[in-house]
Amino acid sequence: MRITTFFLLIFTGILAGCNSKGEPVEFTKACDQANEKKVIELTGFIRDKGGVFCSNIGGGRLECGFTLTTQLGEETGVKAEIEQGTGANTVEKLPSGFKKEDIRIHDNNGDIIALSDKVKLTGKMSIGPNSTPCFMQVTKIEK
Known part of the structure; x- marks a missing residue:
């Protein structure tokens, strides 16, 4: 009985994480110190910047x-750290000397998104003094 309860609690925790x-x-306020360690949602376009x-x-x-x-082709934005993997909300391992078409990012459903797709990212913010560094540890990617 205790083992079943333990596994049920673990499974519930995993599901809660997937549906974070x-x-x-607002994109312009993402790096405000008030968002430090908060889980937020931002909408935009993922770039590899070369x-x-x-x-x-x-x-x-x-x-x-x-x-x-916020726009395709824009240079500045918020750093987004995406977990490497093959499942939902991950980026597949990139080959040495990769090209843009080699980038395979999976959304929350496990489907591959294009870098031209507008997406909503959910994740925990890490913001240093004076907003530097500022990045999101991505937990969810939605198209």
Whole structure:
């Protein structure tokens, strides 16, 4: 009985994580200090800016850095760290010398999105003093 209850609690926690809901925030206010450690939602376009750095600094999940912008082709935006993997809300491992068409990001349904698709990202914000650095640890990607 205790084992069943334990697994039920674990399963419920996993489901809650998959359906994480953030607070919608205006793009221009995403890096405000008030959003530090908050789970928020931002809408925009994912960019690779010509290169992607993947790491698991601190021994956490392996994440790849992208930029979320308000418009296609825009240079500045909010850094978005997406977990590397093959399931929902992840980016597949990039081959050495990759091209834009090699980038395969999975949305919350597990479907591949295009970098030209407008998406809503949900994740926990990390914001340093004076808003630098400012990035989102993405937990959910919706088309």
